[in-house]
Amino acid sequence: MSSQRAPWAVQPETSRGRLHPEPAGDSRSPFQRDRDRIIHATAFRRLQYKTQVFVFHEGDHFRTRLTHSIEVAQIARSIARRLALDEDMAEALALAHDLGHPPFGHAGEEALDAMMKPYGGFSHNAQSLRAVTLLEARYAAFDGLNLTWETLEGLAKHNGPVRSPPPYIAEYDRLHPLDLASHASAEAQVAAIADDIAYNNHDLDDGLRARLFTFDEVAALPLLGEALADARDAAPGAPPERLAPEMIRRVINRMVIDVVAEAGRRIAALAPRSAADIRAAADPVIAFSDTMAEANKVVRRFLFTRMYRHWRVNRSMAKSRRVLQLLFTLLHGSPQMLPAAWQARAGDAGSRDCALTVCDYIAGMTDRFALEEHRRLTDPDIPG
Template sequence: MTLAPYAVRPETSRGRLHPEAGGDARSPFQRDRDRIIHATAFRRLQYKTQVFVYHEGDHFRTRLTHSIEVAQIARSIARQLALDEDLAEALALAHDLGHPPFGHAGEDALNSAMKPYGGFDHNAQSLKAVTALETRYAGFDGLNLTWETLEGLAKHNGPLRRPSPYIAAYDARHPLDLDTHASAEAQVAALADDIAYNNHDLDDGLRARLFALEEVAGLPLIGEALAEARACAADVAPERLAPEMIRRVINHMVGDVVAESRRRLAALAPEGVDDIRRAGHPVIAFSEAMTQANLAVRDFLFHRMYRHWRVNRTMAKSKRVVQLLFSLLHGGPQMLPPMWRARAGDPGSAQCALVVCDYIAGMTDRYALEEHRRMTDPDIPG
């Protein structure tokens, strides 16, 4: 496929922090994607959850299934806009690598514990995972991804006026132009995340019976898609109706992003990727009508799913697990595994907090629960 003038081009990549020979027929962004898929942090996503803890059901989304779904949507949008699909896919697959166990509950607990040390942000932790925490190569820490992939991870939501401590420190070593927008491919990955997130939480909420189809029928876009799904077969089984509705919503949202982005790109008339970065506004976006519809869905999910009493109970328990693990390990780093203990420094120190945070952020749900049991139940060996 011929790339658009404003697409990122593999042959003009700004390269890697540690220079490497090409070595095979893959493009730099295909190599990035493959490194991400083989990373330890990527495998752990299988047992990191979005809303439901891993043992609540085999059919609910995990961070791994979500990332794969985001990658599929990102490739579809990138293809229609003549962007580099491999870069969009790599960013989609890597965007959640920094998420701690237990979804937003785990992130809130770590952010609270880390307030005296700069807080915790999963986007910054994703960058840290691929630039420091992965130890798969003899010559360097991290995955040594291309500048374009690192740029997209750091600022896929827009310029960073006040970067987190880790991103600021990394940028001082390897500048990522934090004051500009990211490439169109990175913006595609960010929008694909929004599309997947809302729709798949809607699907999981219906599956968990936190709400019923009749309760979403009045939502903009959702109601229209539900009517289309019902019209496709008068006697469609209830268990098939929700998936029919969800896929139509995704199709409508993807079509809207493509149409609105084409309108913005035509108005900007960018001659290269740097015109995208300097545009001063995103070029990949929803239309205003779709933005409002999306906000209505988010508001519904916030009140009916994320604040459902069953979810609240799970989130409260999950937060306590993370809080206790952090407190015990920060005060007693001698309980950390040897590799982590060697880096932790003195109990209660800022260095110890950073190491403990990295250790907990890398945990899966089930490993965090096992660590909690080992550290609190006298009958379980440490």
């Protein structure tokens, strides 16, 4: 397998290893083992009932964090294969990148960030690292999943070099330095851009399904208008539920082709000889072309105004923020209401340790568990 990878790909044989040394064990590569540990993690299973845009009870066919993560992994593997990178590592990072997301999507993140402001705020990216290095409790010998240095580096730098790390990333970096100021590997960059591709396209699909906007509006957007016209030509008279997937898959394909071509140009100009050269580069090597990047920005602006700020979504987000803010306030002020195992970690009411514990507890909730916990804590007719 190693002969099939580009010299600048991460090489499993030269991995920097794990914080807690382990024997090589079976025939899987270190990054295959990372991927498998992520799939078996409790935090990964919980993504099934965590919001992407629509709360879980709003419909069975809308994306959740789990289906989004699987779709990101598929796109990441496709790009990594075309660029002769390590597909297993790209897939592992794609599957893990949202493990730290709280319930209710960005509304939940905004609520926790506001409540945690006195203690350094809340970042789902830092929470993902916290989940795989501390909160998962599946092994007798250590906390977390004990993933490889390369996978942890990719998680910490999901959005590029980290100049001002959130508190937990800074804390972990002191224990296990992740070279935060440099770029991540090409595989980590692939996972990040696959996230962008999946996010926009699948939100378009869900927005059309929810009738937040129309095909006529989408037709006016760059890239999407051309893909929609091609889909209509290929399937004349197709109903909306078939036309949308036909359009979306064409857009995804064009974006993947664009990334591969642009990466080829950047890699040729850089002439890297190892993964270290990718990390040391002044700019990322995995990116959209300028034309595609601009088209992507237009789509993002459209989604922001027509979907993320749609009155129906705004109502749901406002209610979700209030649920988490109240949960945090009640539990931070009265940690004796936490389950026993969490009480032991919390310490005194109102303290920083208590805030961190309550934040971890809430961030790990699914949408439906958060709603149930809210009812248990606020409705006197429901037993605790």
